Amino acid sequence: MANLDAADAITPQAVQTVRVDLGARSYDIRIGRNVLETAGAEIAVVLPGARLAVIVDENVARLHLEAFGASLEKAGIDFTPITVPAGESTKCFSQFERLCDEVLNARLERNDAIVALGGGVVGDLTGFVASAVRRGMAFIQVPTSLLAQVDSSVGGKTGINSRHGKNLIGAFHQPALVLADTAILDTLTPRDFRAGYAEVAKYGLLGDADFFAWLETNWQGIFAGGQERDEAVARSCQAKADVVAADELESGRRALLNLGHTFGHALEGAVSYETERLVHGEGVSIGMMLAHEFSEKLGLIGADTVGRVERHLTDVGLPIRITDIPGQLPGVDVFMDLIAQDKKVSRGALTFVLTRGIGDAFVEKGVDPYLVSEFLKEKLNP
Amino acid sequence: MANLDAADAITPQAVQTVRVDLGARSYDIRIGRNVLETAGAEIAVVLPGARLAVIVDENVARLHLEAFGASLEKAGIDFTPITVPAGESTKCFSQFERLCDEVLNARLERNDAIVALGGGVVGDLTGFVASAVRRGMAFIQVPTSLLAQVDSSVGGKTGINSRHGKNLIGAFHQPALVLADTAILDTLTPRDFRAGYAEVAKYGLLGDADFFAWLETNWQGIFAGGQERDEAVARSCQAKADVVAADELESGRRALLNLGHTFGHALEGAVSYETERLVHGEGVSIGMMLAHEFSEKLGLIGADTVGRVERHLTDVGLPIRITDIPGQLPGVDVFMDLIAQDKKVSRGALTFVLTRGIGDAFVEKGVDPYLVSEFLKEKLNP
Numbered sequence: 001m002a003n004l005d006a007a008d009a010i011t012p013q014a015v016q017t018v019r020v021d022l023g024a025r026s027y028d029i030r031i032g033r034n035v036l037e038t039a040g041a042e043i044a045v046v047l048p049g050a051r052l053a054v055i056v057d058e059n060v061a062r063l064h065l066e067a068f069g070a071s072l073e074k075a076g077i078d079f080t081p082i083t084v085p086a087g088e089s090t091k092c093f094s095q096f097e098r099l100c101d102e103v104l105n106a107r108l109e110r111n112d113a114i115v116a117l118g119g120g121v122v123g124d125l126t127g128f129v130a131s132a133v134r135r136g137m138a139f140i141q142v143p144t145s146l147l148a149q150v151d152s153s154v155g156g157k158t159g160i161n162s163r164h165g166k167n168l169i170g171a172f173h174q175p176a177l178v179l180a181d182t183a184i185l186d187t188l189t190p191r192d193f194r195a196g197y198a199e200v201a202k203y204g205l206l207g208d209a210d211f212f213a214w215l216e217t218n219w220q221g222i223f224a225g226g227q228e229r230d231e232a233v234a235r236s237c238q239a240k241a242d243v244v245a246a247d248e249l250e251s252g253r254r255a256l257l258n259l260g261h262t263f264g265h266a267l268e269g270a271v272s273y274e275t276e277r278l279v280h281g282e283g284v285s286i287g288m289m290l291a292h293e294f295s296e297k298l299g300l301i302g303a304d305t306v307g308r309v310e311r312h313l314t315d316v317g318l319p320i321r322i323t324d325i326p327g328q329l330p331g332v333d334v335f336m337d338l339i340a341q342d343k344k345v346s347r348g349a350l351t352f353v354l355t356r357g358i359g360d361a362f363v364e365k366g367v368d369p370y371l372v373s374e375f376l377k378e379k380l381n382p
Numbered sequence: 383m384a385n386l387d388a389a390d391a392i393t394p395q396a397v398q399t400v401r402v403d404l405g406a407r408s409y410d411i412r413i414g415r416n417v418l419e420t421a422g423a424e425i426a427v428v429l430p431g432a433r434l435a436v437i438v439d440e441n442v443a444r445l446h447l448e449a450f451g452a453s454l455e456k457a458g459i460d461f462t463p464i465t466v467p468a469g470e471s472t473k474c475f476s477q478f479e480r481l482c483d484e485v486l487n488a489r490l491e492r493n494d495a496i497v498a499l500g501g502g503v504v505g506d507l508t509g510f511v512a513s514a515v516r517r518g519m520a521f522i523q524v525p526t527s528l529l530a531q532v533d534s535s536v537g538g539k540t541g542i543n544s545r546h547g548k549n550l551i552g553a554f555h556q557p558a559l560v561l562a563d564t565a566i567l568d569t570l571t572p573r574d575f576r577a578g579y580a581e582v583a584k585y586g587l588l589g590d591a592d593f594f595a596w597l598e599t600n601w602q603g604i605f606a607g608g609q610e611r612d613e614a615v616a617r618s619c620q621a622k623a624d625v626v627a628a629d630e631l632e633s634g635r636r637a638l639l640n641l642g643h644t645f646g647h648a649l650e651g652a653v654s655y656e657t658e659r660l661v662h663g664e665g666v667s668i669g670m671m672l673a674h675e676f677s678e679k680l681g682l683i684g685a686d687t688v689g690r691v692e693r694h695l696t697d698v699g700l701p702i703r704i705t706d707i708p709g710q711l712p713g714v715d716v717f718m719d720l721i722a723q724d725k726k727v728s729r730g731a732l733t734f735v736l737t738r739g740i741g742d743a744f745v746e747k748g749v750d751p752y753l754v755s756e757f758l759k760e761k762l763n764p
């Protein structure tokens with residue numbers, strides 16, 4: 001925890017709690033600077049007596065495993081750390097098999113638990129392992145990237161990638177507790193922080209105009225690690241928790257969370273998920289911009305609204321145009337194929353999240369593919 | 383369907399329905415001779431418009447895939463058959479990965495479904511695949527072994543084996559429909575039929591003295607494929623459905639279904655799951671006998687009760703003593719280790735299903751391991 005000093009000492013009132021309401025599967029998200037230091041105590045309350053397997057990627061292990069382990073030891077919790085390589089390609093069958101085996105090797109039993117200490121990659125993979133070992137073990141998320149804190153650690157979607165596409169194999173498996181230490185984000189690269197911020201902005205754009213306005217004024221505090229960061233993480237988690245509670249298995253309203261993601265996933269596919277060229281949050285940023293521009297083209301919003309979105313995403317340093325992606329891109333036909341794969345096509349129509357204004361997104365199931373492809377042609381060759 | 387002739391023509395009133403009551407996840411088990419012939423029509427009602435991937439082992443494919451396929455075609459259902467090798471070793475990670483991939487290859491989408499056409503091996507593996515692809519696809523069980531019809535296809539437990547033990551990786555994933563064609567059991571080997579019968583007898587022994595008495599009188603009709611077989615399958619499914627509805631995730635009462643299984647699993651482990659020496663149902667038969675003898679030793683039942691169990695299992699041709707297993711067996715210490723692995727040891731005490739009489743089993747969590755080992759010593763060296 002090299003980046004923390006005495007001034008960051010734990011002040012209990014600084015920890016915020018967001019409750020995810022799912023009946024018997026409800027859980028708390030605890031948010032604040034330095035919750036890592038009290039992680040052991042928090043876990044001991046939720047899962048008394050549990051032994052832990054802690055799955056962590058190499059980067060996070062190097063930076064934060066010692067502090068996390070110390071907190072567990074302080075609480076008298078026995079644990080086995082298991083390290084995986086960093087990066088998206090870790091979300092694969094062979095790591096899934098290996099981790100199931102390592103967890104059983106660690107002699108974890110039914111009342112024990114598995115911890116994901118890391119970004120979305122570690123969280124998704126670990127959650128799937130926890131869902132499968134002994135047909136479901138308790139699972140704790142300790143998200144260490146901004147994206148994981150505001151998005152992937154909340155809601156119970158877990159999984160790995162298949163050669164047919166991302167996240168195609170997995171389970172819904174809710175955590176028993178989420179611990180989001182906002183100080184831990186200080187060690188993220190600026191690029192990874194920005195990418196996570198795209199999801200924060202998404203919550204404003206899809207359903208909360210006040211939050212978006214607040215972000216326009218306060219984003220610098222979020223990046224700098226002030227109290228605004230805790231506030232932004234908590235409001236984002238609350239927004240996601242509300243949607244998840246209303247629609248745990250993603251049959252309806254939860255689809256709103258896909259704002260910017262249909263275009264975004266197509267862009268990620270178009271660069272074959274090469275993260276040097278485009279990471280998920282950057283794809284979402286460009287995707288959100290496209291969703292607004294497409295909504296404008298359909299006469300749903302005016303240029304002023306598009307302008308606000310463009311300005312804010314540009315302010316924080318996120319890419320907003322397809323042409324911001326370095327290197328060669330495929331033609332419009334490839335994009336249309338990728339879009340058709342991502343969202344189910346029903347009777348030839350596409351499903352998109354569109355918007356009637358800042359904070360007023362909606363799911364439109366009858367989008368004419370022809371309009372999308374004409375729109376994309378303009379954007380690919382501006 | 384070589385073994386069916388015109389006399390077996392479908393009489394709709396011969397189909398019995400057992401409802402598994404699990405709220406939004408409720409489903410029907412349809413039982414009768416030749417339900418395979420109307421399978422397509424039944425599936426079309428439950429999952430209209432679904433395309434299917436049909437997972438089947440080589441033995442069952444050879445004997446029954448054509449008839450099943452014809453029934454689907456008659457109902458206008460498009461399907462992709464996927465064959466796996468027969469046998470327990472098919473319940474492994476590499477088949478899991480391969481099948482997830484094949485299902486995606488077949489371009490199944492969210493509203494499509496995966497069918498298990500086979501015994502418990504195919505059912506367990508297919509169910510786990512269905513739980514994981516796209517985080518959960520609809521799943522239909524067409525159990526073709528007696529064990530699968532009365533036990534594994536009902537209740538939603540799915541999974542694969544790990545090198546650490548059987549069924550350690552999996553999911554709870556309920557089917558949308560179970561189709562149990564009792565005529566299809568005519569092609570089972572006598573040994574596999576008998577092994578499945580051990581689970582039928584189990585339902586009587588654990589909770590239904592009348593059913594056990596009925597089995598004592600009617601078992602020959604069950605083996606011969608008379609109306610008694612349908613009756614036995616339906617009563618067994620009803621018994622399992624009742625327990626599952628009361629305790630879907632196996633926290634309490636469902637443990638009664640493990641009558642004979644703690645000893646049985648240890649026996650399977652002791653022969654390293656070599657099915658030439660011992661199949662699961664044979665282990666359960668010996669295990670049930672041991673559970674009764676151990677209950678007698680503890681003064682819970684008399685020799686007359688033990689005698690009835692012994693007589694019936696012997697009548698149908700099932701093994702009842704450890705020494706009935708061909709070949710060398712390990713010593714008592716290995717058995718005790720296997721037992722400790724199977725059931726969780728809590729503060730040094732073992733959990734066993736014991737009985738106070740025919741149809742009156744109960745879960746005892748405080749069994750002294752010393753008593754078990756003394757008892758097993760006698761049985762290993764009679």
Ligand SMILES: NC(=O)c1ccc[n+]([C@@H]2O[C@H](COP(=O)([O-])OP(=O)(O)OC[C@H]3O[C@@H](n4cnc5c(N)ncnc54)[C@H](O)[C@@H]3O)[C@@H](O)[C@H]2O)c1
Binds near residue numbers: 086145146154186189
């Ligand atoms: N389950 C869901 O609902 C959901 C939602 C959105 C995204 N996701 C998934 O999340 C994944 C992306 O998550 P991500 O962006 O966190 O990726 P990631 O886990 O790969 O993390 C990004 C990088 O940051 C590093 N890192 C993480 N925390 C750090 C820290 N505190 N300090 C220094 N480095 C740190 C990681 O080692 C990695 O190199 C994708 O696989 C995506 O599919 C899942």
Ligand SMILES: NC(=O)c1ccc[n+]([C@@H]2O[C@H](COP(=O)([O-])OP(=O)(O)OC[C@H]3O[C@@H](n4cnc5c(N)ncnc54)[C@H](O)[C@@H]3O)[C@@H](O)[C@H]2O)c1
Binds near residue numbers: 441534568
């Ligand atoms: N999920 C559960 O709740 C549950 C419960 C009990 C057992 N199980 C599992 O079930 C499995 C055992 O099931 P099983 O005994 O059906 O084994 P199985 O699937 O291997 O079938 C036994 C043999 O019979 C053959 N067969 C199946 N149907 C046939 C037919 N109609 N005609 C001719 N041959 C046929 C198979 O090819 C195989 O060779 C084990 O893996 C066990 O763990 C699961």
Ligand SMILES: [Zn+2]
Binds near residue numbers: 199
């Ligand atoms: Zn996202």
Ligand SMILES: [Zn+2]
Binds near residue numbers: 533662666
């Ligand atoms: Zn059994």
